[in-house]
Amino acid sequence: xATPVIMPRQGQSxxxxxxGEWNKKTGDQVKAGDILFSYETDKASFEEEAKEDGELLAIxxxxxxxxxxxxxxxxxxxxxxxxxxFRPGGVSASAQAAGSATDEQxxxxxxxxxxxxxxxxxxxxxxxxxxxxxxxxxxxxxxxxGQFGIPYEQVEGSGPHGRILARDVEAAAGTxxxxxxLAREKAEAEGLTPAKETTAxxxxxxxxxxxxxxxxxxxxxxxxxxxxxRKLIARAMHQSLQNSAQLTHHMGADARQIMAxxxxxxxxxxxxxxxxxxxxxxxxxxAVIRALRKFPQVNTHFTGDSMRWFRxxxxxxxxxxxxxxxxxxxxxxxxxxxxxxxxxxxxxxGQCRKGNVDPELLKPESASFTVSNLGNYGVEMFTxxxxxxxxxxxxxxxxxxxxxxxxxxxxxxxxxxxxxLTYDHRALDGGEATLFLKEIKEQIENLSV
Amino acid sequence: xxxxxxxxxxGGGPAGYVAAERAGAxxxxxxxxxxxxxxxxxLNEGCIPTKTLLNSAKVLETAREAALYGIHAGSVxxxxxxxxxxxDKVVRKLVAxxxxxxxxxxxxxxxxxAVIKEKRGTVITITAGGKDYQATRLxxxxxxxxxxxxxxxxxxxxxxxxxEILRLKGLPKNLVIIGxxxxxxEFADFFHAMGTQVTVIEMLPxxxxxxxxxxxxxxxxxxxxxxxxxxxxxxxxxLNGKEVLFEKDGxxxxxxxxxxLLSVGRRPNVTGIGLENIGVEFSPRGIKIDxxxxxxxxxxxxxxxVTGFSLxxxxxxxxxxxxxxxxxxxxxxxxxxxxxxxxxxxxxxxxVGLTESAARAQxxxxxxRRLPMAYAGRFIAENEGKDGFCKxxxxxxxxxxxxxxxxxxxxxxxxxxxxxxxxAQLRVQDAQEIVFPHPTVSEIIRETVFQFDV
Numbered sequence: 001x002a003t004p005v006i007m008p009r010q011g012q013s014x015x016x017x018x019x020g021e022w023n024k025k026t027g028d029q030v031k032a033g034d035i036l037f038s039y040e041t042d043k044a045s046f047e048e049e050a051k052e053d054g055e056l057l058a059i060x061x062x063x064x065x066x067x068x069x070x071x072x073x074x075x076x077x078x079x080x081x082x083x084x085x086f087r088p089g090g091v092s093a094s095a096q097a098a099g100s101a102t103d104e105q106x107x108x109x110x111x112x113x114x115x116x117x118x119x120x121x122x123x124x125x126x127x128x129x130x131x132x133x134x135x136x137x138x139x140x141x142x143x144x145x146g147q148f149g150i151p152y153e154q155v156e157g158s159g160p161h162g163r164i165l166a167r168d169v170e171a172a173a174g175t176x177x178x179x180x181x182l183a184r185e186k187a188e189a190e191g192l193t194p195a196k197e198t199t200a201x202x203x204x205x206x207x208x209x210x211x212x213x214x215x216x217x218x219x220x221x222x223x224x225x226x227x228x229x230r231k232l233i234a235r236a237m238h239q240s241l242q243n244s245a246q247l248t249h250h251m252g253a254d255a256r257q258i259m260a261x262x263x264x265x266x267x268x269x270x271x272x273x274x275x276x277x278x279x280x281x282x283x284x285x286x287a288v289i290r291a292l293r294k295f296p297q298v299n300t301h302f303t304g305d306s307m308r309w310f311r312x313x314x315x316x317x318x319x320x321x322x323x324x325x326x327x328x329x330x331x332x333x334x335x336x337x338x339x340x341x342x343x344x345x346x347x348x349x350g351q352c353r354k355g356n357v358d359p360e361l362l363k364p365e366s367a368s369f370t371v372s373n374l375g376n377y378g379v380e381m382f383t384x385x386x387x388x389x390x391x392x393x394x395x396x397x398x399x400x401x402x403x404x405x406x407x408x409x410x411x412x413x414x415x416x417x418x419x420x421l422t423y424d425h426r427a428l429d430g431g432e433a434t435l436f437l438k439e440i441k442e443q444i445e446n447l448s449v
Numbered sequence: 450x451x452x453x454x455x456x457x458x459x460g461g462g463p464a465g466y467v468a469a470e471r472a473g474a475x476x477x478x479x480x481x482x483x484x485x486x487x488x489x490x491x492l493n494e495g496c497i498p499t500k501t502l503l504n505s506a507k508v509l510e511t512a513r514e515a516a517l518y519g520i521h522a523g524s525v526x527x528x529x530x531x532x533x534x535x536x537d538k539v540v541r542k543l544v545a546x547x548x549x550x551x552x553x554x555x556x557x558x559x560x561x562x563a564v565i566k567e568k569r570g571t572v573i574t575i576t577a578g579g580k581d582y583q584a585t586r587l588x589x590x591x592x593x594x595x596x597x598x599x600x601x602x603x604x605x606x607x608x609x610x611x612x613e614i615l616r617l618k619g620l621p622k623n624l625v626i627i628g629x630x631x632x633x634x635e636f637a638d639f640f641h642a643m644g645t646q647v648t649v650i651e652m653l654p655x656x657x658x659x660x661x662x663x664x665x666x667x668x669x670x671x672x673x674x675x676x677x678x679x680x681x682x683x684x685x686x687x688l689n690g691k692e693v694l695f696e697k698d699g700x701x702x703x704x705x706x707x708x709x710l711l712s713v714g715r716r717p718n719v720t721g722i723g724l725e726n727i728g729v730e731f732s733p734r735g736i737k738i739d740x741x742x743x744x745x746x747x748x749x750x751x752x753x754x755v756t757g758f759s760l761x762x763x764x765x766x767x768x769x770x771x772x773x774x775x776x777x778x779x780x781x782x783x784x785x786x787x788x789x790x791x792x793x794x795x796x797x798x799x800x801v802g803l804t805e806s807a808a809r810a811q812x813x814x815x816x817x818r819r820l821p822m823a824y825a826g827r828f829i830a831e832n833e834g835k836d837g838f839c840k841x842x843x844x845x846x847x848x849x850x851x852x853x854x855x856x857x858x859x860x861x862x863x864x865x866x867x868x869x870x871x872x873a874q875l876r877v878q879d880a881q882e883i884v885f886p887h888p889t890v891s892e893i894i895r896e897t898v899f900q901f902d903v
Binding site: 180185186200201203 | 740780782784847849872873874875876879
């Protein structure tokens with residue numbers, strides 16, 4: 001009577017083992033005590049002896065297969081005895097390896113042909129396109145990789161389903177970059193993996209060559225550290241949106257008056273009657289200051305459980321520079337004439353672009369209200385972000401032609417300037433904010449200097 | 450002999466001639482140009498001549514202190530003319546040596562000023578001495594010159610740089626040195642040892658910018674004790690011939706020397722070599738290179754002082770090697786975190802890696818330990834009445850060695866070991882496994898490493 005050869009259970013917690021090399025093949029005569037095969041658990045490898053004499057009639061698992069403990073792995077008996085009753089699970093090992101499950105099995109004599117896949121894949125090649133979760137590796141291979149100090153994610157596995165085996169790691173050890181002891185310690189402590197590019201001594205993977213994500217996917221970008229200015233802006237913007245209840249109202253103001261004023265001032269400037277070329281932005285800011293004097297509740301800072309009501313208008317202006325956004329303030333802007341305001345706005349914007357502005361003027365606490373003008377860029381409507389602790393910010397948009405009632409039942413196109421007011425609802429209610437925005441609109445539409 | 454080469458090298462200094470050696474050894478056909486002399490500034494007007502002079506000063510110092518060691522040396526004096534002649538002899542010998550290396554590498558040497566003419570497809574044309582040379586690769590190592598700042602009244606015929614001071618025929622009685630960096634400090638040491646009255650004018654609060662501040666202060670203290678006069682935080686405002694006017698603490702001072710040495714830094718030679726003709730990206734600060742020493746133009750590389758980063762001969766040589774390795778398809782990349790720097794004054798200064806202050810400035814969390822040289826037995830045996838110390842800088846989290854800085858004795862010869870520790874990214878516990886010879890002064894490094902908790 002044929003007897004099965006069973007995969008032993010080495011230890012209470014071991015559920016499966018990896019089949020190692022077979023010392024005998026089907027048809028061989030074996031004697032009790034002959035080594036049949038080796039196998040490994042995550043702690044060690046073992047060799048299994050034949051328990052009796054006979055002929056090795058069938059082998060159910062090939063090298064590299066994962067075998068549940070106490071399964072039948074082979075049959076020893078006399079030639080011609082049946083082996084099917086011992087076959088585990090009805091699915092053969094070679095069928096598993098070939099990736100197809102069939103119930104009909106070929107005769108036992110053909111069973112010891114190694115699965116095509118494990119023969120063809122040369123061990124030690126770099127594996128492409130696997131994420132850390134997808135990598136299958138035997139515990140012993142992982143151990144060997146750690147001993148060699150090489151990144152096992154980059155080893156091509158020759159086991160079933162691409163499983164990385166100890167022999168694959170050993171073959172790869174010669175070709176893959178080693179980690180320095182520092183890099184190994186850091187990688188383990190911070191959960192990092194080696195990048196493809198190595199820059200340490202002798203092509204080793206150094207501490208600087210570790211990345212947080214799978215290096216295979218990380219090739220198509222360049223990591224650029226943020227400048228200090230960028231970090232500050234990022235923090236301020238995020239904090240503003242996180243720590244307030246801001247929303248934006250949009251309105252259009254008829255721009256005919258302001259455009260006529262601009263034309264007039266341009267003529268005066270060209271004739272030498274005034275010292276400055278007054279811009280649309282200057283005129284809008286002038287109008288905003290007037291509106292703020294009528295709505296002191298907007299000219300405020302919100303400080304959690306109280307508000308600072310400013311007695312003067314300190315107007316902040318958003319300025320775009322090479323290094324990033326800067327918002328300098330013109331203090332006591334309500335004391336200035338239109339020309340004075342124009343001069344101050346231009347001067348402080350120039351200082352920002354040059355890089356020599358007084359840092360005190362850049363603090364958001366220095367201004368009581370900010371204007372951000374994107375009209376030159378063609379923006380028609382936007383949602384500016386408040387410079388906390390200020391209460392609101394006015395976005396000035398491009399002038400676009402819109403249909404308007406020209407009076408007497410005549411409709412035509414008139415130039416309209418978009419106004420986008422973002423306000424903090426913790427400080428102001430919608431009604432107030434809208435009335436303020438309406439005031440700005442009216443100041444602009446009826447501006448006279 | 451046709452004029453087609455695999456590699457053209459402009460500049461025969463430590464970057465150029467080392468690159469030529471490496472390329473020649475791998476069978477590349479090399480042509481190397483230099484308008485002055487093989488060996489470049491290092492061999493002819495820098496490293497080698499100054500070290501030769503400083504050695505004479507060291508022998509003088511040892512002879513003068515012989516009694517401390519139980520030796521009676523009688524009266525000892527320095528012969529300036531002989532010292533300078535010996536320096537010339539050493540330089541000639543080494544320049545000839547480089548010539549021999551070029552022969553061995555089968556590199557063609559052209560002693561003419563080279564200008565890059567054009568690049569058509571893969572062929573780069575260089576013009577030198579009226580002839581055209583063509584190569585498929587170009588390595589630019591045109592080096593640097595002493596920087597001459599626009600100080601009002603500065604007459605370059607009356608003021609010396611390192612080049613002219615090394616050709617002095619007679620010993621000056623008084624020497625004013627503008628710039629207390631490495632070059633200025635080494636000349637201060639040598640001329641003072643010869644008997645010259647030396648005054649050093651330095652713009653920054655401390656001399657030897659870049660060296661660990663404690664070490665710089667220690668050396669300045671020693672030099673001051675010997676009689677060298679220092680003016681720190683002093684800005685030179687004007688020169689009247691050899692009278693130097695400088696501003697310090699809001700007041701204007703004046704000092705006059707028989708000679709004035711200008712040693713305020715070096716400027717990369719990026720003009721007049723035709724970089725614009727092929728579009729190589731550069732600025733007054735140097736030619737821009739990537740970690741493989743490539744410029745923005747394919748097959749055009751740059752190495753050495755002309756890249757404006759680490760103005761040291763050994764960095765130049767390594768950059769040249771990285772460039773040649775890249776040309777040969779060998780994986781290599783330039784690293785700058787373990788470049789040793791040595792000041793050959795007496796006491797010597799040798800350091801590699803991060804100083805304590807540089808680490809803090811970069812936001813790197815470090816621990817520092819410091820031991821006096823007295824902990825090394827051999828230092829006591831051989832340096833009667835002298836002092837020094839060793840500082841080791843270590844990363845706080847992983848205990849990796851980030852910097853080693855020494856002052857005292859002949860520490861220049863042992864710093865390379867510390868470069869190895871840093872390049873291999875050894876942690877304190879790894880370095881503690883290395884056996885140092887006993888008794889040597891180098892053991893001070895081991896002693897300091899053992900001061901850290903592991």
